[in-house]
Every structure is written in structure tokens, then in C-alpha cells.
Amino acid sequence: GAGVSQSPSNKVTEKGKDVELRCDPISGHTALYWYRQSLGQGLEFLIYFQGNSAPDKSGLPSDRFSAERTGGSVSTLTIQRTQQEDSAVYLCASSITPGPYTEAFFGQGTRLTVV
Amino acid sequence: DQQVKQNSPSLSVQEGRISILNCDYTNSMFDYFLWYKKYPAEGPTFLISISSIKDKNEDGRFTVFLNKSAKHLSLHIVPSQPGDSAVYFCAATTGSGNTGKLIFGQGTTLQVKP
Numbered sequence: 001g002a003g004v005s006q007s008p009s010n011k012v013t014e015k016g017k018d019v020e021l022r023c024d025p026i027s028g029h030t031a032l033y034w035y036r037q038s039l040g041q042g043l044e045f046l047i048y049f050q051g052n053s054a055p056d057k058s059g060l061p062s063d064r065f066s067a068e069r070t071g072g073s074v075s076t077l078t079i080q081r082t083q084q085e086d087s088a089v090y091l092c093a094s095s096i097t098p099g100p101y102t103e104a105f106f107g108q109g110t111r112l113t114v115v
Numbered sequence: 116d117q118q119v120k121q122n123s124p125s126l127s128v129q130e131g132r133i134s135i136l137n138c139d140y141t142n143s144m145f146d147y148f149l150w151y152k153k154y155p156a157e158g159p160t161f162l163i164s165i166s167s168i169k170d171k172n173e174d175g176r177f178t179v180f181l182n183k184s185a186k187h188l189s190l191h192i193v194p195s196q197p198g199d200s201a202v203y204f205c206a207a208t209t210g211s212g213n214t215g216k217l218i219f220g221q222g223t224t225l226q227v228k229p
Binding site: 109 | 119157
């Protein structure tokens with residue numbers, strides 16, 4: 001596809017369940033980011049992948065959150081034992097170079113609701 | 116610690132007038148700043164950026180101003196159009212480390228009234 005694709009677009013899950021969110025970045029983009037936006041809040045940085053370098057995980061809120069990027073392309077964000085405070089829109093973005101001077105292109109997001 | 120702050124959650128302007136959205140930051144290491152626009156149910160889209168070596172960058176109806184001494188930037192939209200109604204996020208990043216990690220503000224909802 002031409003843009004960043006995220007799936008599912010919406011996910012409702014019961015508290016305590018695990019969820020997986022998927023991101024397909026733009027082909028050729030080496031950098032991939034995950035952010036989340038809670039209701040009424042700004043975009044909160046979660047994790048950043050750049051090529052084969054170790055990811056920057058400094059934004060992950062707890063050890064229930066993990067992410068991987070296979071083959072330098074598709075990324076999966078996993079939330080274990082979901083809590084109600086995990087409810088948010090999870091946004092993935094990619095950029096063509098690691099440099100900060102290149103804008104990131106965002107997907108439409110996955111709206112996660114934990115009930 | 117909120118390193119990037121947008122203190123106005125909302126702004127309403129009349130079509131044709133100027134919209135001014137403000138953003139403050141605390142980290143003096145930030146050297147590149149971006150504005151994104153977000154419509155409901157869509158991801159943010161890049162709007163305009165500015166490097167810290169400049170104090171102004173203009174692109175059509177959109178101009179970003181940077182005041183490094185005040186750690187303040189603003190986005191001017193003139194003339195404002197109803198289609199500009201959206202949430203606007205400012206973001207900042209650093210060049211050193213080359214992480215590309217963007218730190219976002221909370222966003223300002225702009226409403227342009229016809």
C-alpha cells in the first residue's frame with residue numbers, strides 16, 4: 001500500500017487479556033515508531049525502531065508492553081494482561097531515514113478499548 | 116515531565132481571519148520542530164517544520180515562527196479556512212543521537228467558523 005497500514009482498526013478486549021496490534025510501514029522506510037493517544041491527551045511516545053539497531057524502548061509504560069519488528073518491516077505491539085488504562089488509540093508511524101529532519105508518516109491507528 | 120506544551124486546548128476563529136497556535140518547550144536540546152494536523156479517525160499528517168537555525172518558515176498559508184530564547188514556537192494560518200478545522204500538534208526532536216524520536220504536545224483543537 002501507499003501508506004502506513006495498521007490492523008485492526010478497532011479492538012475491544014476484556015481486562016486481563018493479551019492483545020496484538022500490527023503495523024505495516026511504508027515500503028523502504030527504515031524507521032518505525034509507536035505512539036499512543038489516550039482520551040484528551042497528546043501523543044505519547046512508546047518505542048522506536050531503526051534498522052538493525054536496538055530499539056529505543058524508553059516510552060513503554062510497563063513491562064506488559066513489548067514490540068518487535070520482523071525483517072525490518074512489519075511491527076507488532078503486544079500488550080499483556082490489559083488494563084482499562086491501556087484504552088487508547090495506538091498510532092504507528094514510519095519515516096524513510098533515521099534522521100530527525102524527516103517527517104514521519106502516520107497510520108490511522110488502532111482504537112483499543114479494554115472493558 | 117511535559118517537555119512540549121500546548122497550553123490552549125482549543126481555539127475558534129472566523130473564516131478568513133488568522134489562526135495562531137502556540138507551543139512551548141522546556142528542553143534546550145531540541146533543535147527541530149514540527150507541526151502535525153489530525154482529523155478525527157485519521158492519523159496525524161505532517162504540516163510544516165522548522166530547524167533551530169531559522170526563526171521562520173513559510174509554506175503557503177502556513178508559517179511557523181521560532182523564538183529560541185523564549186523556547187516558544189507558533190503556527191500561523193492565514194487566511195483560515197473551514198477545512199483547517201482539526202487538532203494541531205507541535206512536536207520537537209534533537210539532532211544528536213539521531214533517534215528521530217518526536218516529543219509531542221497535547222494538541223490544540225482549531226475550529227474555523229464559516
